[in-house]
Amino acid sequence: MKQILLFLFSLTVSAQAEKGMQIKDTLAPKLENIKWISGNWKGEAFGGQTEENWSEPSGGSMMATFKLINKGEVSFYEIEIIREIENSLVLQLKHFDNDLKGWETKNETVDFPLIKITPTQVIFEGMSFEKVSDNEMNVYVDIKNDNGEVEIVKFNYKKSS
Template sequence: MRILILALVITSWSCKAQTETKIEPKLENIAWISGTWHGEAFGGKTEEIWSEPSAGSMMATFKLINNGKVTFYEIEIIREVENSLILQLKHFGSDLKGWETKDETIDFPLKEITPTKVVFEGMTFEKVNDKEMNVYVDIEENGTIETVKFNYIKQ
């Protein structure tokens, strides 16, 4: 009986792996990220606006609002580099003063793309459907990494 259960588990993993076919690291393969997205995280409202791919990149702005006031902003880009993609971002306070130094970015190299996921080291975009996506971000605090889920609805 245990062998049968193990065989069924392995078969189901194998079938799932086959449906998650990896695709080429090209911006047109992740264009589904583009649009205006709204959600909730960190006890507030979130807004993230992604452009369509053009000139080898996509760009985004992010805003977190708590109690009717902006907590912080981000500027993000995904760009094509050496037959792959990289996501880079910078944080800004509500006064638009940068958190990172002038030449510093937070970089997330690409790990893989499937038809419904874009997996960077430390950040994953997951397409739920045409109007919903989840973004998972690994946040390190006091030496511990916590994955925060952002559920977004496209406006």
């Protein structure tokens, strides 16, 4: 019996230590803590080339443009922002065809509320950024496939000069 109690006690201490580390590694929801996302990024996804250009934080937000090129032609664009709202961050975006006709209605955005920030991750509900190095990051996006199932699509980006 003593061994079982000791085992349960060590599991509890271990779980509390892990929680403490998570709290310690979690950063405040401030743009300054995610400025490593800023820059000009290039990669490949959906069978084509991608470009994503993020501004430095200013005016309570960061903004980005995204472009997917397939077979030498633009497939679609996105305008994205991350802004500070009510002591948190939210990522919002709008999609556009190659002729800038919007996918969402005039007053509609696709919103991703913040879950948490660590020194190397920014995790929003449905989209996350992972810092691999100063010149490489991964972006993971939840996308519904034709069957209605959610797939996680990985975009690997390298920072361009």
